[in-house]
Each structure stands twice: as structure tokens, then as C-alpha cells.
Amino acid sequence: MSSDNEQPEEPAASGPEQLALIRETVRKAKVPKAKPRTWRGAVLAKELPVARVLVNKGVLHLDQFFDYAVPEELDADARPGVRVRVRFGAGGHRVREGRREGGGLIDGFIVERRADTDYGGALAALAYVVSPEPVLSPEMLTLARAVADRYAGSLADVLQLAVPPRNGRAESKPSPEPLPLPDAPDAGTWQRYGRGPAFLSALAGGGVPRAVWTALPGPHWPDELARAVAATLASGRGALVVVPDGRRAARLDSALTALLGEGRHALLTAESGPEKRYRQWLAVRRGSVRAVVGTRAAMFAPVRDLGLVAVWDDGDSSLSDDNAPFPHVREVLELRATHDKCAFLLGSTSCTVEAAQLVESGWALPLTAARETVRQAAPLVRTVGDAELARDEAARAARLPSLAWQVVRDGLKTGPVLVQVPRRGYVPALACERCRATARCAHCAGPLQAPDQRDVSCRWCGRDAGDWHCPECGGTRLRARVVGARRTAEELGRAFPAVPVRTSGRDHVLDAVPGRPALVVSTPGAEPIAEGGYTAALLLDGWAMLGRPDLRAGEDALRRWIDAAALVRGQSEGGTVVVVAEPTLRPVQALVRWDPIGHAQRELAERAELGFPPVSRMAAVIGRTDVVGAFVAAAELPGDVEVLGPVPLPDPPAGRPRRPGDPPIGETWVRALLRVPPGSGAALATALKSAQASRLARGGTEQVRIRIDPLDLG
Structure with missing residues (x-):
């Protein structure tokens, strides 16, 4: 590698000498009608002496390509897709104009080599090639542009998310040789789904099915996803699966290793560390590995001959990137499925409104089990409402209803019991005092707020709502839903002094617990896996999650409840779940019936009527x-x-x-x-x-x- 500072200085030429130098440079470059392009007397590449560069400036008014001259000594390494350093002045310059002098060095990618430029001035030269490894393919560039346009962002910002930072040691190591294609797997537990075996057969035969998969409760979903990946690999194509967190990625990693053996897939998570992650990413880009399992950033993984993209639990907020332009994994994988003409699988034990819309529009087909199969796999769900809590002496004394106390006592005889408690810090919402329906603005249907406890207004449009009345029951009085986590672990410890109490939350998340009797208190999303499944689960303070002033409160509460209840043994094995929430509310009824699809469909219909996303x-x-x-x-x-x-x-x-x-x-x-x-x-x-x-x-x-x-x- 060489930088511009290493190039030999030549005395300044003037008059006829300068004209001769320009003509000689153009002749050596062999570019017909090319304009003079020199930089400190450097000799340009003989063929395609112009590099079109995407500079790493994530500002929208510079969201374009810039032309640079390619010195002869960089000709071999300056290929499309490689990282380069170029001079670029503060604030940029005119379109496709490299800064001639005094600009700072900035990272970029070569996207194209050209014979000529349409810029009329002298081009700056590439300073140096960071690495001859091409990391930006035309397919990734097309995908990044589509994502940038959809989210009103810049191409450079998207590529910062898509291409990991370089690691020299990882880059210098050769990638392993690709393994032979595996055999197509048998259907396994996909037999439980009506169209499951046909879906796997389509993948193995090179087809491009698109499905929204509502998975049955239990521990089988990692193996089922692994079989979908194996079927795609058997067709000679690649596969990509994105999950919300490292714990679920580890489960899928283990399932793939057990099914296919070592070396057939890459695991891309933050826990891997920068060197190992970049080495795995390079193995994927070089074609040594054809399958990827990873967390959010893996949605851009450069899988060769992509045949399947899959996302698990698309309702998890972790799948929406916190960096500009804030892309969501589900939407990016939809774009990849369309552009790469590959299969698409959206799986979850629950169902988001966006998933229901994909099915309703016909873009994807539903992949579900028969109702009888669902009833056998799901635990028995029982409810405790506010009225029962008010009359329950045990609930007032220990904050644990009598029904829940009985279920816990029976469950602890044979195994662990899960207790889910909402996190602290939920924002209070306003609801009708009579029927407790969420209070919404009459103009835009946004949630109402009372910042000073007196004036009521809309959180969305800011209109005054002092004359509000409930469209459900006609009530005019509002109540605040005070929310927050309770000291559940200590209270349960006093109620069951002979049983160990384990906690899992943001500061300390457990991956798994043994199958022995114990109380496991967890916040939503941090529930550990129990060996053999939990015997019972308590879903406490349901009003806390349902009372959030957010469009997705009901959908999100149901998803978190189902995720926790799916860890409990099936009804045929005595598994029981008790949810402490108003039994008449729609999400609670959907949990009792184990019907996330019906809940999502009704939510979608209401949002269409009110003009809510994703319809709008x-x-x-x-x-x-x-x-x-x-x-x-x-x-x-x-x-x-x-x-x-x-x-x-x-x-x-x-x-x-x-x-x-x-x-x-x-x-x-x-x-x-x-x-x-x-x-x-x-x-x-x-x-x-x-x-x-x-x-x-x-x-x-x-x-x-x-x-x-x-x-x-x-």
C-alpha cells in the first residue's frame, strides 16, 4: 500500500512543458477524449483510470458517488468493492469532485472502475487501498440503496451497518474449503404443521415459498428452523436466519450443529468478538460457508446464491436498529426476498400485525398447525381479574391470588415454576374509569395524556381533549393506570421459604435452569429455558403491560405472555399458566384460546379502519x-x-x-x-x-x- 505522501515530488511545469505532460498522461491512460487527470505527476492506470467511490460521509446532500483517479501503482488492488482512503475536504466539494489539496483522508468503497469521467476538472487520486479484499458486492450495494431509500437515509449509513469493521488478522487467514452439499433432511416435527413437509420439500427442490409460520409452543422451533436451513443448503443455495438476541442464536447454532455438523454455517453475533465475527463474515462472503445465523446486523450478511431468508420473533424491538436510518430486520429481509428471488420465512410463537398483513395481502402463505394439535401442545391458561383480586385475602396479604398460590404449590411438587413480572418504568396511560378501555383522541385516535394531572391532551396531535367521552360505554371520567414492577422475588420467598428463588433480568440473565423445583422470577424476554419445561407459570401485573400508552401495547403484551407460556409443559403433561389481568380484554382472551393469529387479524382490521400502521x-x-x-x-x-x-x-x-x-x-x-x-x-x-x-x-x-x-x- 502506498499513500499520496509517498509519491515522488516533481518540479512544477509550466507552458509547453505542462501541456506535454498532460498529453503524455492522457496517452498512457488510453482514455479517448479524457480530460487531463494528474495528481503531483503520478502516472495513471493504463486501463479504466477512474474509480467511482462511495465516500463514508453519512450526510444526505453527499449521498452520491465521487470520481477519483487511479495511480498506476494501485491499479491491481483498486478493484470494485475494496476499501480505500481518499482526500475529501470538510463539508465535501462539488458533485464527483475530489478535493485537490488540503482535504482530510476519509474511508470509502470503490463501486466501479471507469474509462472516463463526466467531471470537467482535475481529479484527485486515490490515497491508498486499505485492503485488496473486496467487501462490497453489487448485490449488497443494490440492497443498501433500497434500504436507504425506504428509510429516507443515506447509502453510507446503511453500509456502516452492513459491512463490519476490518480486522487485519482475520483477513490474512484463509477461509476453509466449502463442504459438500448435505442431504435434504426429513420433516421431523414439521409434520405437526399442515403445510410443513411441503414447505421443506419446496426449499429442497429449489423453490421460493414465502410463509408466515406460527410455531407451536415447546422447545422444537430451533430444530425446525435448522431443518429449513438444511433443506435450502441441499438445493445448492444459501440460507440466512436472523434472531433477536444471542441466547436464541446460540440455541439455533446448537440445533444446526447437531443436524449438519461443524463448518456448514457461521454464527454472527456481538458475543463472538470483532476478530472472530469478521473472520466468519469473510468466510460467508468468500463462499466458504453458505448458511448464516445471527442477530440484527446479520440481516445484511453477504450469503452466496441466497435461497432462504428467515426471521424469528419479528415483534421483538431488538430487531429494529437504533442507528440511522433505523431499518427493521423484517423489512430488510422482505427486500432481499424480492430482489434476490428467494424464499422467505417469518416465524414466531405469536403473530404481529405486520405478519398478518403479509398473509392477508397474499404476499406470504400461513404455516400453522391444526387446532387440536395446538390444544395438546399449549398449557392450560387460567385468569385472575381485578374483581377477584379485590376480594382475595391472600392477594391482599401476599400480592399472590389464591388460584396462583395453589398453582405454584402444585407445580413445585414436580419441577420449576416461572413467574413473569413487568419491568419498571412503563409510562402511565389514561383509561375509562368505568370500562377501562384505553382513552384515545377523537381526531387522530392517539393516546391521551394529562402531564399536569388536569389538562388532558393527545400525545400525537396535541389537541385538547377535555370533553372526552368513552366510545365503548359513554363514560366521561378518566383514570390513570399506575404501573411498575413489584418486589415479587422477596414476596414469593416469604410465601415459599423452603424453595430456592432464582431471578433473571437485565442485569443478570439466566440461559437455563435445571428441572428441579424452584421459583424463577423473570422480566419479559429474559426467561431462561427449563430442563423438561416449566410445570407452571404466573404472569403477574398484566395491567402494567396492557396499560402502556402505545399502539402496540396489546400486541406486545400477548407476545410476551405467549413467549413465557410456550416454555411451560403442554396441557397433556399438566402444564398450567395463570395470567393476572382483566379476563374480558382481547389479548387475555387470545392467550386463553391460544389464538395469536385471530388477535393479529382483528388488530389489523381495526387499524385499517382508524388509519393506523401498518395499513398506513x-x-x-x-x-x-x-x-x-x-x-x-x-x-x-x-x-x-x-x-x-x-x-x-x-x-x-x-x-x-x-x-x-x-x-x-x-x-x-x-x-x-x-x-x-x-x-x-x-x-x-x-x-x-x-x-x-x-x-x-x-x-x-x-x-x-x-x-x-x-x-x-x-
Whole structure:
């Protein structure tokens, strides 16, 4: 490698000598009609002397390619897809113009070698090639551009998520030789699903089926996903599976190893460390490994001849990236399935509204088990409502209803019992005092709030709602749903002094527990696997999750309940779940019937009627009040857009570490929601991206954050 500082200095030429030098440079480059391109007298590459470079500047007004001259000594290494360093002045320069002098060095990728440039001035030369390893393929570049356009972001920002940082030691090691194709697996427990064996057969035969899979409760889903991957590999194609966290990735990794043996798949998780992760990523890009299991960043893994993309538990918020432009794994894999013409599998023990929409639109087919099979695999679910708690002396004394106490006592005779308790810090919501239906704005159907305990307004559009009345029962009085986790572990320890109590939560997450009698208290998402399954489970304080002022509160509560209940033994083995929540509420009834699909379908129908996502498309614009107002006014938004707000954003919770998206200390930020009907989402993203690029090009310094399809609308 050589940098520009190592190139020999030549005396400045002038007059006829300078003209002769220019002509000689053009002649050596063999570029017809090429404009003079020299840099400190460097000799250019003889063929294709121009490199089109994507510079790593994640700002929208520089979201384009820039042309650079290729010195002869870099010709062999400067191939499309490699990392390079180029000179680029602060704030950039004109379109496709490299900074001639004085600019700082910046990372970039060569996307193309060309014979000529359409820029009329002298080009800067590539400073040096960081590595001759091509890491950016044309397929990845196409995918990154599609993701950037969908989320109103820059191509450079997407590639920062897609291409891991370089590790020299990992790059210098050769990747293993590819293994022979495995045999197609048998259906195994896929037999329990009506179309399961046919789905595997289609994958093994080179087909491209698309399915939304509602998995049965129990421990079999990792093996079932592994069989889908094995069937795809047997067809000579690659497979990619993305899961929300490292614990589930480890389970799928073990299942694939048991089914196929070592060396046929790569595990891409943060727990692997930078060197091992990059070595595995290179093995995938080089074609040595054809299957990938990983967490969120693996959605961009460069799998060769991609035949299947799969995502598990798409409702988990971990699958939405926290870095601009905030892509979601489900949407990225949908784009890959479309562009690469490969199979698609969305699996979960629950069902999101987005999954239901994929089935309703016909884009994917449902992959489910018969109701009789579901009843056998699922535990018995019983409910305890508020009225029963009020009359229950045991509940008032120990915060444990008599029914729950009995279920725990019986379950501890043969194995461990799981107790799920909501996390602290849920935001209070307002509800009807009479029927407890969530209070929503009459104009936009957003959740209501009462910041000063008196004035009631909408969290979305900010309109006053002092004259609110309940559309369900006609009530006019509101109540606050106070939420928060209770000291459940200590209380259960006093109630069952002879039984060990284990806890699993954010600070300490257990992966597994033995099958011996014990109480396992866990927050949602941190439930450990029990050997042989839990004998029973308690889902406490259901009102805490259902009372969140968010569009997804019911869907998310049901998903977390089902995830926990799926770890309990089936009803045929005596498994029982007790949920402490109002029995008449829709998510509770869906849990009792074990019907997540029906719940998602009804939610989708209601959202279509009210104009909620995913039927509509939304974008959030966040920043200071004056900046957001000016930005929205200047943007050339689609004619059918509806602007909700802006409304002030709440301050970050006390004690929580500050995050990149938090407002500066002492400043109050607002959020405006932009809503468009179906078919206008792409136009909205294009308008917001164009407005942001124009603002930055004019020197705008005030921060404006844009998020397409925000997860939290509360």
C-alpha cells in the first residue's frame, strides 16, 4: 500500500512543458477524449483510470458517488468493492469532485472502475487501498440503496451497518474449503404443521415459498428452523436466519450443529468478538460457508446464491436498529426476498400485525398447525381479574391470588415454576374509569395524556381533549393506570421459604435452569429455558403491560405472555399458566384460546379502519419546536399527508444513561407525526430525504431526526 505522501515530488511545469505532460498522461491512460487527470505527476492506470467511490460521509446532500483517479501503482488492488482512503475536504466539494489539496483522508468503497469521467476538472487520486479484499458486492450495494431509500437515509449509513469493521488478522487467514452439499433432511416435527413437509420439500427442490409460520409452543422451533436451513443448503443455495438476541442464536447454532455438523454455517453475533465475527463474515462472503445465523446486523450478511431468508420473533424491538436510518430486520429481509428471488420465512410463537398483513395481502402463505394439535401442545391458561383480586385475602396479604398460590404449590411438587413480572418504568396511560378501555383522541385516535394531572391532551396531535367521552360505554371520567414492577422475588420467598428463588433480568440473565423445583422470577424476554419445561407459570401485573400508552401495547403484551407460556409443559403433561389481568380484554382472551393469529387479524382490521400502521405509513420528525415546524413546512410532502402535532417529547427517565437520540440537556424537543395512506409511503420517504438533504446543503446545523415507521407511537 502506498499513500499520496509517498509519491515522488516533481518540479512544477509550466507552458509547453505542462501541456506535454498532460498529453503524455492522457496517452498512457488510453482514455479517448479524457480530460487531463494528474495528481503531483503520478502516472495513471493504463486501463479504466477512474474509480467511482462511495465516500463514508453519512450526510444526505453527499449521498452520491465521487470520481477519483487511479495511480498506476494501485491499479491491481483498486478493484470494485475494496476499501480505500481518499482526500475529501470538510463539508465535501462539488458533485464527483475530489478535493485537490488540503482535504482530510476519509474511508470509502470503490463501486466501479471507469474509462472516463463526466467531471470537467482535475481529479484527485486515490490515497491508498486499505485492503485488496473486496467487501462490497453489487448485490449488497443494490440492497443498501433500497434500504436507504425506504428509510429516507443515506447509502453510507446503511453500509456502516452492513459491512463490519476490518480486522487485519482475520483477513490474512484463509477461509476453509466449502463442504459438500448435505442431504435434504426429513420433516421431523414439521409434520405437526399442515403445510410443513411441503414447505421443506419446496426449499429442497429449489423453490421460493414465502410463509408466515406460527410455531407451536415447546422447545422444537430451533430444530425446525435448522431443518429449513438444511433443506435450502441441499438445493445448492444459501440460507440466512436472523434472531433477536444471542441466547436464541446460540440455541439455533446448537440445533444446526447437531443436524449438519461443524463448518456448514457461521454464527454472527456481538458475543463472538470483532476478530472472530469478521473472520466468519469473510468466510460467508468468500463462499466458504453458505448458511448464516445471527442477530440484527446479520440481516445484511453477504450469503452466496441466497435461497432462504428467515426471521424469528419479528415483534421483538431488538430487531429494529437504533442507528440511522433505523431499518427493521423484517423489512430488510422482505427486500432481499424480492430482489434476490428467494424464499422467505417469518416465524414466531405469536403473530404481529405486520405478519398478518403479509398473509392477508397474499404476499406470504400461513404455516400453522391444526387446532387440536395446538390444544395438546399449549398449557392450560387460567385468569385472575381485578374483581377477584379485590376480594382475595391472600392477594391482599401476599400480592399472590389464591388460584396462583395453589398453582405454584402444585407445580413445585414436580419441577420449576416461572413467574413473569413487568419491568419498571412503563409510562402511565389514561383509561375509562368505568370500562377501562384505553382513552384515545377523537381526531387522530392517539393516546391521551394529562402531564399536569388536569389538562388532558393527545400525545400525537396535541389537541385538547377535555370533553372526552368513552366510545365503548359513554363514560366521561378518566383514570390513570399506575404501573411498575413489584418486589415479587422477596414476596414469593416469604410465601415459599423452603424453595430456592432464582431471578433473571437485565442485569443478570439466566440461559437455563435445571428441572428441579424452584421459583424463577423473570422480566419479559429474559426467561431462561427449563430442563423438561416449566410445570407452571404466573404472569403477574398484566395491567402494567396492557396499560402502556402505545399502539402496540396489546400486541406486545400477548407476545410476551405467549413467549413465557410456550416454555411451560403442554396441557397433556399438566402444564398450567395463570395470567393476572382483566379476563374480558382481547389479548387475555387470545392467550386463553391460544389464538395469536385471530388477535393479529382483528388488530389489523381495526387499524385499517382508524388509519393506523401498518395499513398506513408514518414518519416521525423530531427536533426543536421551531426547527421541526420549519422543516415540515418546507418539505414538499405528498398531497394526502396528515400532519399530527408537533407535541413535546417527555424527558428521558431519571437515572437512565443518555442515548444518542436524546435531546441536549436543558432543551425540550418535539415530535411531529406524518401519516399517509397506503401507496404513498415511498413518496413520503422521498420527500423527507430530499428536504433533509436540501437543509444540510444550505448549512443547516440544528439537528432534525427522521424515523420512518417508528416503533413507539405512544
